[in-house]
Amino acid sequence: MIQSYKKQPVLAQKYDTIIIGSGIGSLATAAILAKEGQKVLVLERHYIAGGFTHVFKRKGFEWDVGIHYIGEVQRENSIIKKIFNYISDNQLKWADMGEVYDKVVIGKKEYNFVKGVQNFKDTLTGHFPEEKEAIIAYVDLVFAAVKTSKGFYMDKALSPLLSKLFGRKFRKAFYKFSDKTTYEVLSSITQNKTLIKVLSAQYGDYGLPPKQSSFVMHAAVARHYFSGGSFPVGGSSVIAASLDKVIEKAGGTILISAEVDKIIVEKNKATGVQMKDGKQFSTKNIISGAGIMTTYDHLLPQKTVQKHQLKKQLQKVKRSVSHACLYIGLEGSPETLQLPKTNYWIYPEHLDHDTAIDEYVKDLDADFPVVYISFPSAKDPDWSNRYPGKSTIDIITLLPYAPFDKWSNSQWMKRDEAYTALKEKIAQRLLKELYKHIPQAEGKITHYELSTPLTTKHFVNYKEGEIYGVDHSPKRFRQRFLQPRTPIQNFYLTGQDIVTAGVAAALFSGVITSAALTKKNLIKKILKA
Template sequence: MRAIYEGLGVSGDLTFLELNPDGLDHIVVGAERERFDIPKGREAFAERLAARFPGEREGARRYLDTVERIGRELGSLADVRTLGDAARLLRTAPTVTRWGLRSAGALIEAHARDPRLRAVLSGQAGDHGLPPSLCSAPVHAAVAAHYLDGGWYPRGGGGSIPRAFVRALKRAGGELLLNTMVDRILLGDGKAIGVRLADGTEIRSRYVISNADPEVTFGKLIGREHLSPRLRRKLDGVKYSGSCLSLFFAVDMDLRAAGLDSGNNWFYESADVDGIYRSGLTEAALTAPTMPGMFLTATTLKDPSKMHHGHHTCEAFVFVSYEAFQKWARERSGAHSADYGALKEDLAWRMFQTLEKRVPGISQHVVFWSLATPLTNEHYINATRGNLYGIEKSRKQVGPWAFPVQSEIEGLLMCGASTESHGVAGVTGSGLTAARTILQCRTSELLTQHGPELRIYPSEDITQWPAELRERIERGHGAVFD
């Protein structure tokens, strides 16, 4: 990612903060709160697994070997669109080929016997949102491989990345229209020739690139009547990734003294992580006294420059199905009925009660909270069924079964989480593929802007930050984000 940001010329507007290298992910399992800290570095991870699970030393090491090989080989998948392409993977990506049609659960079970070790190796499943038994093995392995070299957080929060790209686009002469709905992708002679905005304005172009999900792109903006029978069948049969409850809150509490740091926290009430994620595909969260699984991050411990006057900001997430909220889907956003508001209050309270088990006293220090539901995702980011990761990352919806960047309609390209992969790295890669397809060039020819070296500081040690930022943090005023 560093080479991409520097090559695209956006690195000067970005700073990344390295998460705790001794525990970028904390997997907490069971009522006893047994915690495993996933460290930076493959060897450090292997040694820590061996120390905690000595009888599983060889299996854990083989698992990490497999994960690492899959991570390296996945670059070969970008151009896989036919069965012929897939056949060539026997030579170029043998590990991906071996595990390509198998589940993450099968991968983990082949290398680990201890249920607690399986829970640890499954613990990052929230990064794709599926039970390991349903998720594609290469997808789960790619997530694990992605973090072997550490984890980073953009200073200023996730919005810093699109802001940097907006500046680069403007420098290149691009024009951006904000708060502007696209009503239709225009077709002429079977080709994409532009878009029509909600106000009726038409913008003509040789190419249209959509980062909306397939249902929005093809079902709403194109219309099924313009699609081939094959694409209509695919669109009708595709499954979308799950959704979640998103709790954003601030506390006047010393979270570091309470045991938190810049690492991510994955809380599971039992070692049955697969079962917990299966419940996340249902309405279980609406009736559970407390949540069986939860993700928690303290963003002000990741980025201390966001902290103001002793207040920490946090985010907690619980997976839940869209169906749980479908009865309110037709109500206008911001004008939902009283029972919807009451449900959100109740869900937030139960999420705080779940957090109390892990961070005692936290609910007594809340100074602000706001809960988002799958309907929030659907409204603000136009995500079909409030999905988090585009189409579901199951075995028959990834690789050659995902949606291609080059669509069947000439001039229409796709990018985003339903194409090559999800997450920041995945969708950035799909954008590069779209650009490469249009310009008929190599990726290296796109990365020629020679941006400055990306700035990286440690979240856990602000003494290594620039003096100006350090002084603002120490005064408790937070930092200015340009």
């Protein structure tokens, strides 16, 4: 049964644009198009809208599944802040996490990432005084790489003719950085293995370790947080709720429990969608935010896929990593339990990031290559108004899909004892890691549950439970087909696959896709607003 994001949907006879999926890329696209006067229908197969920005509730708690911190929203002149303000009609409020946004723990040593570029440099120089010049060079390279991305992403919104005329120039400077791995760049400025390990400690935010990831992906994340981290006041669900109002104001609707079976294509023109229950919607434009692999493998007619050789495109990219997340509920307020706002990034002492992952993929009993601990209830100043006397913690680690493939045909919440036992084993290991760093949590936990790659597959509809869509290797950024336009008339893509990983990048994809569809300079309009 199709349901609305609101309990009583008011469906229009016809929509200007239909968007498949309700992740932040889709919702941002929908809100921007709504502000352009379009009536938009967003179709979400899950029973909650928001993609990785949604929350789930259980046992009297609430957990954010994807948003752990957002950068750039404390700076009034930042593009990210202006886009969020624009698409939400200034309804979103953000809570600053404080001076230290990330704490890197390697063995018994801790390294704080402190907000403010000079503070960041000074703090790291305090740990590595002999590496002062390398740290300065690193920050300069991060800014230089990010600066080149403006032209690269602008090219994605250009018409094919303009891209042919000017695109090469826009992309050239970007490729100088994107073609290099994070390790190549870092090892060119320092030979200090520990410093390299610390500087690349946020690789979990995009899924690939230094010897595999493109430096532009690393630089985008590092730069994003130089001004600190923030959390949405009221929790992640306020994002979809705020954007829903903007979409609805223009006559649009977000439908949940609304699974698209296929996109209808006639004479190479997208004309509508057919739902799982057989109902059809016709429209002028269709946008998929379901991920390029899901879209080409399952949603488009196979004749269309074969005609444009779209499967050959998919062979040029790989799926990103899958993960596990342990969602924990505790008795006691964040203040009572003295939970920090700072994120913890915990690593094994004697292995570099790449080697740690290699050993872990071969043997799940090996040391976790990374353990990320987030304290969402401590970050949200409104939390205790909604859940007095309670707290939550999220613990994330990488978890390959292959060991879970044997259960791929089983149902969510109805899998066998072997699956439950494996989950419990991983959960207990993560709890042990938590107690090392937050000992006061022991004895206060009243509920915990572990998501696996199969959980992500079930809710996000990614084949192998990948969290970041297409992976972020140097090769990925050379693929010109990762853009809003497709060879099919009136059919577009949005979401992290056409930009990069993360909420801010997916948010920006909404601007790029809307600009490509409307043929307007929407970023200029947003910045002016």
